[in-house]
Amino acid sequence: MKLTSWGKYPRIETALESPADTARAVARLEKAETLIGRGLGRSYGDSALNNKLVLSSLRLDFMESFDEETGVLVAGAGVSLAEILDAFVPRGWFLPVTPGTKFVSLGGAIASDVHGKDHHVAATFSRHVAWLDLWTPATGPIHCSDTENADIFHATAGGHGLTGFILKVALKLKKIPSGFIRQEMVKADNLEAIMDSFERYAALPFTVAWIDCLQAGKGLGRSIFMGGSFAEKDELPARYRARPHQPPAPRALAVPFDFPSFVLNNWSVRAFNALYYGRAPKGLSKSVISYHSFFYPLDAIHNWNRIYGRRGFTQYQFVLPKETSADGLPKILKAIAESGQGSFLAVLKLFGEQPVFDGNISFPMRGYTLALDFPITRKLFPLLDRLDSMVLECGGRHYLTKDSRMSGEVFKRGYSPALDDFLALKKRLDPEERFVSLQSRRLRITG
Amino acid sequence: MATMLILGAASDIARATALAFACEGWDLIVAGRKEEILQKIAADISLRSGRTVKTAHFDALKPEEHAVFWRDIEEETSALFCAIGFLGEQERAQHDFGHAETILRTNFTGLTPILSLAANTFERRGRGLIIAVSSVAGDRGRASNYLYGSAKAGLTAFLSGLRNRLATKGVTVITVKPGFVATAMTAGMNLPTRLTATPQQVAADIVKAVKKKRNVVYSRWFWRSIMMIIGHIPECMFKRLKL
16 A cells, blocks of 8 residues: 655555554564554654555554553553543643644654653653553563663654554653643744743743744744743633633644645745734733644644645754754754745744753754755755755754655764664664664664 | 443444543443453543443343343443444355354344343333444345345344334434444455545444434435435346446
8 A cells, every 4th residue: 555654755655554452463563574663644754654564553542541649641552642632631631741733642752752842841752651561573572661671761762663663651641720821922023032032931831933934134033932831720711711621622624635736835935924923913912722722733724734735745853952053043044045945834942951861862952943844846855955964063963753855874963972872772672673664774774 | 320331342333432422421331242352442431531431241142141131231221332243254154154144143133132122121211222333235235245234234124113113202213324434344445545434433423313313324424325326226237236
């Protein structure tokens, strides 16, 4: 069958299997020659693709237990973040860390070690995983956590499925006073102003900015900053106070088909950005909105990836160390603006401290991260190659979850020295290199 | 709160539908043959919905046990959802009559005792809800699955009669006819994506059918038109089609 991930690039011929339970999954794993695991397929590029066998966790979708005292939920790796929210927000619990989509499986969230708007206070997803059960070729099923088989745990977090197949996860949920967010929005005229906002609002648990990448010159870095924290019950609009944990469900829209590729061009994106920026009130504005609209605005539009047409798109996300950001970000933004290939969705965020472990190749580090979408065109890859070297010069690196085109050299320079330990452990757990993705081949992590 | 009995709870359609009803506020008894998987399903639904979910042992192929099974849960049960179904292998059933009988019993005759027991109780009470999953395969026999189809046709007629009998007695009887659904039963079949529903979509259709007090519900809705057309093809043409 044809299989592709969220960016619709690349699209390959392969076999997708979904074992119905753990025993069948293990039996399949034991006889597979080469494979990669997959959850909901929301990684953008080729990290969940293998030409021979892609093994889905989606039928390992049972919630097993929940401890009201500690907030620890034990569930199969195929349970999605959306399902956890549906079940637990009404009872006053929330995900400890959430990415910009809730349509991610637990296994996928760990394999990508996803981050959210609260990285500066909560770090990445795996920091809230109490333990996980993994299957590796060398060990079979193995229980790992921060304290037990810690090296395997740390390599699996952010390891993009290359250490083994995640079977079961224990996640620590957190208590929330309501299902609503008190949002503060600030318009920033340029890059200096937006970086200033991130510092000023660092005490807020959730911070992010939308940035207009087509602006050059004086308006370079023009953006809208959004900060937020969970609202207390008495801050809610009166009609929601009786049921503070049941915000209204968003109305779902769908993109019914792939848009023709001429729909998105420099001018239509420019017009969208101008409207979006112009609509936001001047200066500071405050509001109380549901967690759906704050965390998952795009989830309300199913298949939004279709607006990029049949050829697909790539998301380019990198991080620069904080020390080099003030110097490096304007240079990179300028190169993007000059290329005229920028996109709707450019997101800027200041990461906080990311704990460092041997063999852990999670993406974040303290500094600024920028994520933008580019429709796939012939002109695109030379531009991205140029941006790659600018990112490396600043001591930065790229997010594998979004990647479908980076070179092995760029990857290696971005992720050493942790990479050497990761590769050594990979060799030990999977000596015959059975866990292989298109990405791991391209990046020369595997042969 | 009212309790619904789910028969054949380990099937994908039953699991999704049971969860949907639990989220509507029903407590559940999930019944079937495999205790281990029932425990998993009960824990999962209970965690997701916050409702009480119990398990019970039920085997459609042992009708002699049905009276005792029903007696134990009769008092607390005010609705029944039956999703028991077994596709079997058509070709094998053409020669192996034991297999043919298993198909007929699992899909039809093995269900009539428990459906009747529930119907009698609900009739006496003057209220109750019976929902059973039949199939579009029961609307017209086809070479590829007519043993399964004829059993489902029997079930459909049985439910229609039951509805007729209980219509004035305060008991609702709903026949569900799913078309293609992506489940363990159809795993490995090459189903057309646009016509194939998820178990969750079927579950939502069933919950809606209860709210709207529907009699016969196709899921997805467009199967009603598809089956209308298939039903009207003259037999002299139909017999030559490869379906």
